[in-house]
Amino acid sequence: MTQDDTTNRDTQPDLGRRKFLNSAALVGLSGAGLSVGLSACNKESAPGAKAPSAKGEVATHSPYEVPPGQLDEYYSFSSGGHSGDVRIYGLPSGRQLKSIPVFNTDNLVGWGITNESKAIIGTRPDGSLKYSTGDTHHVHQTYTDGTYDGKYFFVNDKIHGRLARVRMDTMECDKITELPNIQGFHGTFTDKRDPVDPKINHTTRVFCGAEFSIPLPNDGRDMEDGSKYKSLFSCVDSESMEVRWQVLIDGNCDLVASSYDGKLAATNQYNTEMGVHYEDTMSSEMDACLFFNVARIEEAVKAGKVTTIGSSKVPVVDGTRASNKDPKAALTCYVPIPKNPHGVNITPDGKYYACSGKLSPTASVIEHALVLKWFDGGLANARDAVVAEPEIGLGPLHTGFDNKGNAYTTLFLDSQIVKWNVEAAIKAFKGDKTAKAVVDRIDVHYQPGHGFTSMGETREADGRFFNSDNKFSKDRFLPVGPLHCETAQLIDISGDKMKLVHDHSVLSEPHDSIIVRRDIIKTRQIYDMDEFPNAVKDPAESGVFRNGKKVTVKLTSQAPAFSLREFKLKKGDEVTLILTNHDKVEDLTHGFAMPKYDINFIVNPQETKSVTFIADKPGVYWCYCTHFCHALHLEMRSRMIVEA
Template identity: 75%
Template sequence: MKNNESGMEIRDPSRRKILGGAAALAGTGLTLSLTGCGAASDGKGAAATSTAAKAAGGSAGHFEVPPGKLDDYYILSSGGHSGEVRILGCPSGRTIKRIPVFNIDPMVGWGITNESKAIMGTRPDGQLKYWTGDTHHVHGSYTDGTYDGKRFWVNDKLHGRVARIRGDTFEVDRITELPNVQGHHGIFTDKRDPVDSSINHTTRVFAGAEFHIPLPNDGRDMDKPEAYGCLFSCLDAETMDVRWQCRVDGNMDLVATSYDGKYAASNQYNVEGGIHYEDMMSAEHDACVFFDVARIEAAIKAGKFITIGDSKVPVVDGRRAANADPATALTCYVPVPKNPHGVNASPDGKYFVCSGKLSPTCSVIDLSLVEKWFAGEIKNARDAVVAEPNLGLGPLHTGFDGRGNAYTTLFLDSKIVKWNVDAAIKQFKGDKNAKVVLDSIDVHYQPGHGFTSMGETKNADGKFFNSGNKFSKDRFLPVGPLHVETEQLIDISGDKMVLVHDHTAYPEPHDAIIVAADAIKTRQIYSLDEFPNAVSAQTAGIERNGNKVHVRLTSQAPAYSLREFSVKKGDIVTITLTNLDKVEDLTHGFGIPKYNINFIVNPQETKSVTFVADKPGVYWCYCTHFCHALHLEMRTRMVVEG
């Protein structure tokens, strides 16, 4: 404690004093409970205000987005175990949309309509195969090293899937389940195709598996950890088919790709191959593994692959023992300390940065030296590490500003550190006067992920850093044991970082990207031509085929085309609804009481549902989405005869 000039008691906002003793524990990998740590509190739930937060008070208005004005950026954020993706405005922090992906959403009807079930995947009985998910990382399609806004991809760690989201509607159009994979965590798109130089847009999506499992995982070898393995997968961006897989040592975390399209990389922990967590932290160095895409695809073309279990996907061997000769190696393992979390490529394409997590360092890997290792020009892959600055406790994720600076989240220190990459390289070479760390700022509390505006592209603009914090505690009104999480926007345009504002995030988001608004071109209405089952005024009506009944409806404010329709108990009923309105944002809903049916149709869109009419009676099907002054009157009557 100390007093300011007015004599008022103030508190030291640094978490280093609180958590300094955790360094030794972190080195051993022991689990730390940090929910009670962080900025000092007055004992009544009010956090002490840090110097950075005070400084922000005078400048936050500079970034305010007034009513009627639009944000400069989209933030596309994962939704964690909600199974969704969220879209926020930046710099406002306003939530604009929640995209259902692997979850059921009664508002839009995702997981309820026939069309969405076909994308999500069903069992033979027509029910969803999975209705839960765990999204972690979102990345977009590229043209010439920057976002083109056409598509976005997100992982499902829970069930090992990849989903594709259309950039014009922000809706999912494909989901692929990866074979022989558990814990699909990292994902990244290619930034350029290395095979055909005439193609400079995204053609591949790379996916890393975190959990090692018996291969195949069909009940054999469950007690033989040496038979466990992880597969790195490559998907075709167009078809969403899995092109190939590569078996690796260790557990993969995140994924990054080079700007020339030649390499993908994944940071790894548990090179020890341990089953229990205490067995995963004995090695001082884990690795960042690089995949030579052209070599892998050439090996597959030459037939040098196997298949695993029932999968027909070709699998190559990328383990260390099989890739000792750089001249023929498919993979390169660059040693980095310790249980790294996160790998990111710098906007100039020169470097990949891995964060140490259980080491206070970040490792800067020179991609040209990785290429020299593959060419046999250097023998030790560790020589590709050209800097390893000491930044603080618990480094996790790194973003870039396009001016040569990097920004790394420190989970244990609850800070963001700004550091210069070139200075770190000079220091590594022995320059003791190199100024590596340029600034740091407290965040609240324990930042997990962090990302800069356009920072995953060659057009990183150095305007904002968003810190995704895992705990909020005293930042918002309490609502019970489960707290919202904190997203804190930081201005990084100047020499000093300035905290602009907090915004909330419903648990538990992970990584995100900040995309310039002008890269996104959305559409306002659909076209009837897109839907083969679209209903018109001429085709609307009821069709019966045995116990199968097809009810074709149109909606046009403020009425459905049928005032009522009758079915019999036990009928299998399909309702197809087309919204004939052409006015932007004039969406209609359709809900049936007691039947778990609720969905929307946007202007000129068609959706359908199928269910068994098993409850006799009268059921008012009504518009669930406000559409018109006579919205309450917009109904049709379903009569189920006993």
């Protein structure tokens, strides 16, 4: 068979792609076309591109395998834990697609190095980062009509009490807010609709729970008096990213949930004892799931029934037990739950919350309508909002849901996922001895922490997959030393019995994830140069511009060259270097590394980034492209000369 034979094209190399790459190399190699590179081939690249076929040498695939050239059905957005980032995986393949730097520094993209990223993270007066560490825990998207809308997702930093927003079109962080007067920012969840304006049916708030109680204000007073320790529950505006209000509460916040009608936010609490030491946090047999009446809180804020704490100007309302005994005026409702609960999640129909016991082998089912009834004064005891409490196993933590009325809860101590039916649990709680809540169990390896179902945090839960993030992976993968990766195990939940599909490794320690249908996510492939006020729009604008000791260097990149072959500086100059990528080809990213100056970043097609540094080392420094872009990638350099 000749190379031109098209009778069995599926088994042959993609000739359109080969022609594209070879022509790009030839154009780049020609002296006259040195700066054209891949851009010259933009017109013939996309139409001729063909995804590799799954035929030929590729074996028959299981229904869960994603063959070469095909795309995953779902995105999984997963917190990276104490790495400070967010990971994107494809499911069902389990392939890691991207790491999004958020609270960490990242040499791949220059996050924490470029001026633009430093402005988002926050800096000290000397220009250094205010924080260079973070601990991401919970990832949640924005909603419209009770399902994901693909606009933003939010993730928290437990260490420094920050909330970050990530644009879904570029998968990049665009805003970070630090919450005042809190520590241990653990749980977060977006609202699913605006509860005040019925015309607004999309996310307007992000609810944030503080896990650690501290003296308020935390300025050195009352440090030894645990009775003075309090926590705050915060609400952040999803657009402005400003803190709207905070609620003073008793007990620690753990995870957070929000209702589909926008009326309630909830957090489970594991230390209603307000204990300072380890043993004191487990003395009570009952803790709580705490509900916030969002409309009443906002009415109180509007009416000025607020205070402030320390130097913060954020309005604070009183949500403590002592101040909320009258249900008809209460801002909060504490529903007693056994014991040290971990995790609160709402069913896709919006009727029930599942709150797991952790130190109790039970999951408590709380009816949304009954919590509202308590706020209206029609329910005598908040505990009466609990309509089921099935015994499901040891160490229950997180719960996901399918579209058939079933719940799936991780059992940390049993190393299992338990499938249980919500309505059956309610019937059994009412005394029906024929009702069996637990439907199925499956072993996972080992100690599952967070678990989540496909589209399970939306009205469109589809009952396809459950993903178990396990905290230990010994003997599951090739050993790589004392620090092990962890295991994410994909489970098929579409049938009566759960079926383990495969393991995939995750690093470092994911805390929570969401599984989102791929059609919801609409990403951009190329930036708009007009978005960047400092863009160098014409290579002719390149050069060195001096204002005393302050120097601006403007340059562009277009495969396979930078617009400046060299640029000269003087020792002691304060230099701001601005780089704009002029290539318009999808996936044609350029890097810029500066030896001995600790600078390395990338610019995507049509993007602009900048860095500022002091030219304090005389000599010659070859600045080069770090991101493979062209056959002449190694030759893509610019010479920085620092004169003594």
